[in-house]
Amino acid sequence: MPKEFFNVLPPDPALAEVFKHLPAAVQAEVIPTVEALDRVTAGPVPSPSALPAFPRSTMDGYAVRAQDTFGASATLPAYLNVIGEVPMGRAPTLTLSTGAAAIVHTGGMIPDGADAVVMIEHTQATRENEIEVVKAVAVGENVLRVGEDVAEGATVIEGGVRLRPQDLGGLMALGITSVAVAPRPRFGILATGDEVVSPESAGVGPGQIRDINSYSVSGLVERAGGIPVRYGIAPDKFESLLAISSRALSESDGLILSAGSSVSVRDMTGDVINRLGTPGVLVHGVAVKPGKPSLLAVCGGKPVFGLPGNPVSALVIAELFVKPTIERMQGLKTVVRHIRAKLTRNIASEAGREDYVPAKLIDRDGETFAEPVFGKSNLIFTLIRADGIIHIPLNANGLSAGEMVEVRLF
């Protein structure tokens, strides 16, 4: 293990340490279902009724009693009397007795006495109000049963689910026009650094750089379901950093500081965080490259992160720690899905830390390749040129060209 990683926690226990100090309960707010795309359900949603609520035809054809068709074939058809037509959108008034059939359209209600539908293609009109059925149907054939989609009282959607288009459709199908979801956590975002200026400012002098992290991290917070609130750039002075941080945290559910990159500024950030509430800084540094000098904290029940100043480190750490925390605050049951790809080049690494290397995905001859994008962690454009990051596990000694790797889209 490289000496510099001796005293820092691997990512999983580091994140667990943060979670341990966050409130266990997830809040809930009720919002209209039509506005709930991508929100996270606050609890399981039970079905108020069966779907469908009545037996429906899945075909255009004739509602029949299945036993009237048993044995029917092209050479020996069954003859049925057509006693009427099922209107769309209304309950049929007719009732089928033996030997009877009723015209029914796809989605139409099955009339009393009928238990199956013969497709129109398997019938022939013979005389007026009479058909030949040339193929037998079984009981229930071409019919949706009551509750076949969802039974009354069944769980429609579990809690902790990020609502997708089909989920909204399913809720509306049951008349569930409002739904309890987790509130979107508000995250204050504050940059520090005497060399950092707002991208909006007219002149950027020599020695100055524009703020990157406030904007990239805002995007990440938003994609994770949070609401980013930027508090600008604080000077590298303890009192002013503490004052702005206190206000930001009091107005938010969490706080993200993009700390300056030098050791002295980093130390100051840790001191400020410890003044924001207890228990304060829980993790001083993580066994991750890039991003080792990160601070993970909980202050008065709210998560606080001190990200490194380097834009690549800041965003990788935000992906690994901030994003799952925001998801956890919404109760989301996350599964991170990776894309498998073949590595195009060797990557060096050292056991004892997790490495994340930006990579471009290239599709060639039906195969997906991962091409590492090398560059210093100060270079935001290594992430812009990449489609994701390759994860090199804690105890691997690098990866070889041709190996299959997992790429986290990013």
Place this chain on the structure above:
Amino acid sequence: MPKEFFNVLPPDPALAEVFKHLPAAVQAEVIPTVEALDRVTAGPVPSPSALPAFPRSTMDGYAVRAQDTFGASATLPAYLNVIGEVPMGRAPTLTLSTGAAAIVHTGGMIPDGADAVVMIEHTQATRENEIEVVKAVAVGENVLRVGEDVAEGATVIEGGVRLRPQDLGGLMALGITSVAVAPRPRFGILATGDEVVSPESAGVGPGQIRDINSYSVSGLVERAGGIPVRYGIAPDKFESLLAISSRALSESDGLILSAGSSVSVRDMTGDVINRLGTPGVLVHGVAVKPGKPSLLAVCGGKPVFGLPGNPVSALVIAELFVKPTIERMQGLKTVVRHIRAKLTRNIASEAGREDYVPAKLIDRDGETFAEPVFGKSNLIFTLIRADGIIHIPLNANGLSAGEMVEVRLF
């Protein structure tokens, strides 16, 4: 090939037929970069300046002339005079001559005359204003060159890219505070069917069902970057359907009709679409299961879709045709990424059509399995219980348990 699929187009040529009739050019609007997350760039963005704009230190340490350290080691250190400190956020006023060093912090500007940085860990303070350097540095070591991140005039971000958090950061780093993106296409969405009622309506009578497709398709349009505008439910009458469709299309960039499921209503939908503009319906049915009876059209340069009434068919067809069309209207260069998983059960299929089977992803012993969710295409909950859809290619005769399949997250 199953007979019913004789006269219908496979998905790829069907989509190409739609694209051929859409305007080639993508529109552009200029918006603030801070609001541009997930928007698609309307063209390549050139860099107005080099990044970084001045040489910067990547470490806390001393700016030096590399050749003054050559040969330095713990036993034979190089001695350098510390002539001052580089302030953060300002250009240093000092200039290094031979044998000199200047304190520099991470992110600080490299002073004139210096060409490398010695990490503080590789130095020892000896006397006042003197250090021992115990490790040689090469020219450029621990220094970010001017333009190392991006050169002046280089393309920052290509056109047709959906902006991610890091892309926003990169734009802001260069002071690009507004960006030209494709407008979000507005899609009118209209349900039809005498049996369909609004989920908001108090009473749902026997024979009636609530509208699902307007809401699931709205979510899909939104996720693809479009703006869904719902026009409610039209009765199954030619004149009223035509009137509402005309108005919806005139107010939108495209139109999606969720047609009734019965053949007669479907035929009427096709007639209505043909009255909305030329060339009208281009594709009558696609070789896809579920969703064969779909209509793809372009009317007066705007795409129009007639989706099947079944909620699963409607959403699968929207995923396969509506989503790529919305993305194409924004100029997005799409690559659909799939998750590889091991199939848990056999799936039947027939050559001559593409099958899409909803599937749940299950992680077990470090492997990802795809468990098909079987059910009629009327059952919206088959999609709700699924994480994605398994694609069975046009000419496959089913898939066997244990095969590796590609799952499209959905």
